[in-house]
Amino acid sequence: MLTLDDVHAYYGKSHVLEGVTMEVRAGELVTLLGRNGAGKTTTLRSIAGITTTTGRISFDNQDLRGREPYEIARRGVALVQEHRGIFGVLTVEENLKIALRKGGRWGLDDVYAMFPRLRERRRNGGRALSGGEQQMLAMARALVNNPRILLLDEPTEGLAPVIVDEIVRILKAIRESGMPVLLVEQNLAVCEALADRHYILEQGRIVYTGSAQAFKADRAVRDRYLALSQ
Numbered sequence: 001m002l003t004l005d006d007v008h009a010y011y012g013k014s015h016v017l018e019g020v021t022m023e024v025r026a027g028e029l030v031t032l033l034g035r036n037g038a039g040k041t042t043t044l045r046s047i048a049g050i051t052t053t054t055g056r057i058s059f060d061n062q063d064l065r066g067r068e069p070y071e072i073a074r075r076g077v078a079l080v081q082e083h084r085g086i087f088g089v090l091t092v093e094e095n096l097k098i099a100l101r102k103g104g105r106w107g108l109d110d111v112y113a114m115f116p117r118l119r120e121r122r123r124n125g126g127r128a129l130s131g132g133e134q135q136m137l138a139m140a141r142a143l144v145n146n147p148r149i150l151l152l153d154e155p156t157e158g159l160a161p162v163i164v165d166e167i168v169r170i171l172k173a174i175r176e177s178g179m180p181v182l183l184v185e186q187n188l189a190v191c192e193a194l195a196d197r198h199y200i201l202e203q204g205r206i207v208y209t210g211s212a213q214a215f216k217a218d219r220a221v222r223d224r225y226l227a228l229s230q
């Protein structure tokens with residue numbers, strides 16, 4: 001469904017992605033793991049058209065690479081970035097209504113059912129939300145736009161364990177709805193609770209891919225590529 005083939009990205013002279021090849025198939029939740037600076041965020045930004053790349057990026061057999069971010073979003077690719085980008089001066093509900101694209105699987109009532117905290121705080125200003133609530137609003141806002149794939153950049157970073165559990169519950173429900181997800185996440189327990197498949201990125205290259213079961217059984221892989229970031 002989403003495929004990256006030999007994708008390279010640069011920041012000035014620094015070569016950050018060095019030929020990333022990976023895919024997310026229909027209905028899959030795939031995690032992209034790796035140490036700090038490996039290029040995970042850059043991979044998501046490359047798919048979303050924010051970072052300029054070479055190589056091939058396609059979604060449902062349509063080329064994404066070289067398109068503007070808004071065109072890619074219109075094709076159904078939603079990126080929820082780490083700095084959540086919600087509107088502080090608007091209420092929760094106004095933030096959702098701006099993003100709402102009617103007629104799809106996700107409407108306001110659907111996201112309120114999934115995120116009861118947002119329903120409780122629907123008249124609060126975006127600025128008054130906790131970090132966890134902001135993360136939930138960013139995810140809910142992406143959903144009401146009725147995308148065809150979700151790209152999530154470290155949705156649990158910096159959140160209290162009880163909120164992390166809530167995000168995991170929500171991500172499970174999103175996966176069960178059939179929405180494909182590419183998740184960048186440093187919290188290994190979260191990844192293992194959710195993923196069908198994992199990729200590990202190291203210095204801009206994919207160095208491992210494996211099913212959830214294979215990854216769980218392979219301590220050596222985890223020690224080799226991830227130990228320092230855990």
Ligand SMILES: Nc1ncnc2c1ncn2[C@@H]1O[C@H](COP(=O)(O)OP(=O)(O)OP(=O)(O)O)[C@@H](O)[C@H]1O
Nearest residue numbers: 011012014016034035036037038039040041042043
């Ligand atoms: N805007 C930028 N300009 C220059 N270099 C950048 C920029 N953004 C990222 N980099 C560099 O590119 C490399 C990859 O960064 P990226 O944010 O993609 O990694 P990451 O795997 O997401 O790491 P982290 O977990 O720390 O967010 C790093 O060396 C980083 O310092």
